[in-house]
Amino acid sequence: MENKSDPFDIADxxxxxxxxxxKDDEAFRRCCHTLNESLQSTHAKVLKHLQSxxxxxxxxxxxxxxxxxxxxxxxSQQYHRAWSEWIAAYVDHAPDLxxxxxxxxxxxxxxxxxxxxxxxxFWTNPKAVQRFFQSRGESLSQGLRNWMDDASTRxxxxxxxxxxxxxxxQDLAATAGSVIFRNELMELIQYAPQTEKVRQIPIVLVQxxxxxxxxxxxxxxxxxxxxxxxxxxxxxxTSWKNPGPDLRHITFADYMFKGAxxxxxxxxxxCNVPSxxxxxxxxxxxxxxxxxxxxxxxxxDIPISDVTLFSTLVDFSEPGDIGVxxxxxxxxxxxxxxxxxxxxEKHQIAATFRMLNPRDLIWRYAVNNYFFGEKxxxxxxxxxxxxxxxxxxxxxxxxxxxxxxxxxxxHPGGLIIGGRSIxxxxxxxxxYIVGAAKDHICPWKSAFKTCRLMGGKVRFILADExxxxxxxxxPSKWSKKKYWAAAATRRxxxxxxxxxxxxxxxxxxPDWIHWLEPKSGPKVLPPRAGTPTLPPLCPAPGTYVLE
Amino acid sequence: MEVSAAQLIKGLExxxxxxxxxxxxxxxxxxxxxxxxxMAAVNFQxxxxxxxxxxxxxELLADxxxxxxxxxxxxxxxxxxxx
Numbered sequence: 001m002e003n004k005s006d007p008f009d010i011a012d013x014x015x016x017x018x019x020x021x022x023k024d025d026e027a028f029r030r031c032c033h034t035l036n037e038s039l040q041s042t043h044a045k046v047l048k049h050l051q052s053x054x055x056x057x058x059x060x061x062x063x064x065x066x067x068x069x070x071x072x073x074x075x076s077q078q079y080h081r082a083w084s085e086w087i088a089a090y091v092d093h094a095p096d097l098x099x100x101x102x103x104x105x106x107x108x109x110x111x112x113x114x115x116x117x118x119x120x121x122f123w124t125n126p127k128a129v130q131r132f133f134q135s136r137g138e139s140l141s142q143g144l145r146n147w148m149d150d151a152s153t154r155x156x157x158x159x160x161x162x163x164x165x166x167x168x169x170q171d172l173a174a175t176a177g178s179v180i181f182r183n184e185l186m187e188l189i190q191y192a193p194q195t196e197k198v199r200q201i202p203i204v205l206v207q208x209x210x211x212x213x214x215x216x217x218x219x220x221x222x223x224x225x226x227x228x229x230x231x232x233x234x235x236x237x238t239s240w241k242n243p244g245p246d247l248r249h250i251t252f253a254d255y256m257f258k259g260a261x262x263x264x265x266x267x268x269x270x271c272n273v274p275s276x277x278x279x280x281x282x283x284x285x286x287x288x289x290x291x292x293x294x295x296x297x298x299x300x301d302i303p304i305s306d307v308t309l310f311s312t313l314v315d316f317s318e319p320g321d322i323g324v325x326x327x328x329x330x331x332x333x334x335x336x337x338x339x340x341x342x343x344x345e346k347h348q349i350a351a352t353f354r355m356l357n358p359r360d361l362i363w364r365y366a367v368n369n370y371f372f373g374e375k376x377x378x379x380x381x382x383x384x385x386x387x388x389x390x391x392x393x394x395x396x397x398x399x400x401x402x403x404x405x406x407x408x409x410x411h412p413g414g415l416i417i418g419g420r421s422i423x424x425x426x427x428x429x430x431x432y433i434v435g436a437a438k439d440h441i442c443p444w445k446s447a448f449k450t451c452r453l454m455g456g457k458v459r460f461i462l463a464d465e466x467x468x469x470x471x472x473x474x475p476s477k478w479s480k481k482k483y484w485a486a487a488a489t490r491r492x493x494x495x496x497x498x499x500x501x502x503x504x505x506x507x508x509x510p511d512w513i514h515w516l517e518p519k520s521g522p523k524v525l526p527p528r529a530g531t532p533t534l535p536p537l538c539p540a541p542g543t544y545v546l547e
Numbered sequence: 548m549e550v551s552a553a554q555l556i557k558g559l560e561x562x563x564x565x566x567x568x569x570x571x572x573x574x575x576x577x578x579x580x581x582x583x584x585x586m587a588a589v590n591f592q593x594x595x596x597x598x599x600x601x602x603x604x605x606e607l608l609a610d611x612x613x614x615x616x617x618x619x620x621x622x623x624x625x626x627x628x629x630x
Contacts, residue, residue: 073564073567074567077564077565077567081565117564117565118564119564125564127561221604222605357584357586359582359587360584360586360587360589360590361586364562364590377593377594377596377597378593378596379589379592379593381589381605382589382593438584438585464609464610465585465588465609466584466585466586467585468585469585469588469589469605470585473606474606476604476606476607478604478606478607478620478624479604479606479607479609480606480607480608480609480610480611480612480616481606481609482609507606
C-alpha cells in the first residue's frame with residue numbers, strides 16, 4: 001500500500017485546491033481580497049461587542065470570568081465563522097477543480113472546521129466554565145469519568161445516548177411478533193396481525209446488517225412495522241446475526257441466498273402465496289437488487305412480485321461523502337486488517353459514519369459528556385445509532401471492492417455472483433424507490449440512478465429528510481414534512497424529473513401503501529405464526545438483536 | 548406549559564453555538580439555522596425533551612417549522628395544528 005502516512009489523501013485533496021487557484025492569479029487575488037474584507041468586518045463587529053467588556057475582572061469573581069469567557073467565545077465564534085465561510089468558498093470556487101477533488105477537500109475542510117469550533121474548547125465555552133464553577137469542579141471530574149468510560153468500553157467513541165434508558169423488546173423493537181426461522185445468519189420475525197383480515201401478499205423487509213434491524217420498529221409512535229401491520233399487511237423482517245471472527249467466511253452471496261431469498265421463501269410458505277413484496281433498506285436494498293438480477297435468469301419460481309428500495313445505492317459511481325473515506329488505500333487496509341481479525345469491527349464502522357456528520361454525532365456529545373459532565377440524552381434514534389454490528393471479512397471485502405471501488409453491477413455482466421452474471425436490465429419486476437434529499441450516506445441523485453438500470457417500471461419518491469428520518473417518517477397530524485412522487489421508469493436526469501413534480505405534504509408512507517394495494521391480493525384471514533414445519537422459536541425481538 | 552421564547556433561543560444558542568451572532572427570533576425557521584439537518588433535528592428534539600420535558604414529534608421539526616410553532620406545540624400540542 002502506497003503513501004501510508006496519508007491513506008485518506010488529505011494532503012493531496014488540499015493541495016489540489018491550491019494548485020487550482022494558482023492557474024488563475026486574478027481570481028486568487030479577488031479571493032484573498034474577500035477574506036481581507038471579511039476579517040475587517042469581523043474585527044469591527046468584535047470590537048463593538050467588546051466595548052461592554054467588564055473593566056475589572058478581579059473583584060467580581062466567578063460571574064465576571066463567565067462573562068469574560070462568554071465574550072471571548074462570541075468573538076472566537078465570529079472569527080471562526082468568517083474563516084469557515086471563506087475557506088468553504090475557497091474550495092467551492094477553485095477554478096477547474098475536478099468534482100471528486102472538490103468533494104474530498106470540502107469533506108476534510110468540514111472536519112477541520114468542526115474540530116476548531118470554539119464551543120469545543122473549555123475556555124471558549126461559557127456554559128462549560130459556568131458549570132465548572134457551579135459544581136465546584138465536579139462537572140469536569142464527571143466528564144473525565146465519562147471519557148474514561150468511553151475509552152474503556154466504546155473504544156473511544158463518545159456515547160450518544162443514555163443506554164440505560166431503553167430495553168429492547170419493551171421500549172424499542174416492541175411490536176408483537178415471533179421469530180419463526182433462524183439460521184447461522186438471520187432470524188426472521190413474523191409480526192402478529194392487528195386487523196381481522198390481512199392482505200394476501202405479505203411484506204418482507206430486508207434490513208441492513210451494519211446496524212440492528214429495529215430502526216423500523218423504534219418506539220410505538222414511529223414504528224414502521226407497526227404502521228404496516230395496522231394497514232392490514234402481514235410483515236416479516238430480517239434480524240441479522242452480529243458476526244464474530246468465526247463467521248469470517250460469510251459472503252455477500254450468503255446474505256442473498258441464506259438471508260433475503262430464504263426470508264422471501266419462508267414468508268411465501270407461511271402465507272401460502274406465490275410471491276411477496278420485498279423491500280430493502282440501505283445495503284439491504286443493494287442486496288435485494290442484486291438478488292433480483294440473479295433471479296432474472298430463473299425460468300420459474302421467482303418468489304418476489306415487486307421490490308422497494310429505501311435509501312439504497314445500486315450505482316456506486318457517486319457514493320457521497322462516504323466515498324471520500326474509502327479510497328483504494330483504505331480498502332486495502334481494511335482487507336489487511338480483516339485478514340487478521342476476521343471482521344470489520346462495529347466501532348470502526350460507527351466511527352466512519354460519525355465522520356459524515358461530526359458536529360451532530362461527535363462534538364456536540366463530547367462537549368455535553370466531557371465538559372458539562374452530563375449523561376447523554378434519551379433518544380430512540382440515537383440508541384439505535386449506537387447499537388452497531390460487525391461485518392464478516394469475506395462479505396466486507398467483496399462489498400467494498402465490487403460496489404464502492406469497481407461499481408461492477410451497473411455494467412451488464414460486470415458482476416458475477418452465485419454462478420450468474422448480473423444484468424439488471426433483465427429485471428422486469430416493478431420497483432418503488434425512495435431517496436432522501438439530505439441523505440449523506442446514499443445521496444438521492446445516486447439512488448435515482450437505479451431508475452435507468454432496471455428493466456421494469458419504477459416509481460421514485462424523494463423525501464425531504466436524511467438517511468434515517470427520510471425513511472422513518474410516520475404520518476402525523478403535526479407533520480411538516482414533504483415529498484415528491486412520480487413514475488421514473490428509465491429516467492436518467494434526477495433534476496429534470498424533480499422539476500416537474502408537485503410537492504406533497506406529510507409522510508410518503510401512505511403513497512407506498514397505495515402503490516402496494518393493487519398488487520396485494522384479496523383480504524384474507526391472517527396466517528398463523530410460522531408453519532407446522534417452522535414453528536415459532538421465540539417472541540420478537542429474538543436473540544440475534546441482543547448480540 | 549408556558550414557554551419563554553428567550554429561554555428557548557438561549558438554549559438553542561448553547562446547543563448550536565454556530566448560531567451565536569446570527570439573528571434568531573421566534574419567526575426563524577428551523578431550516579434557516581446554520582447547518583440544520585435531520586440529525587440536528589434529532590438533537591433539537593432531545594434538547595426540548597430535557598429542557599421542557601416534552602417529546603416534540605420529529606415530524607414537526609422540519610425545515611419550514613418556525614420556533615413559534617415549536618413553542619406553540621410545547622404550550623399546547625393541539626394549538627400547533629392551527630399554526
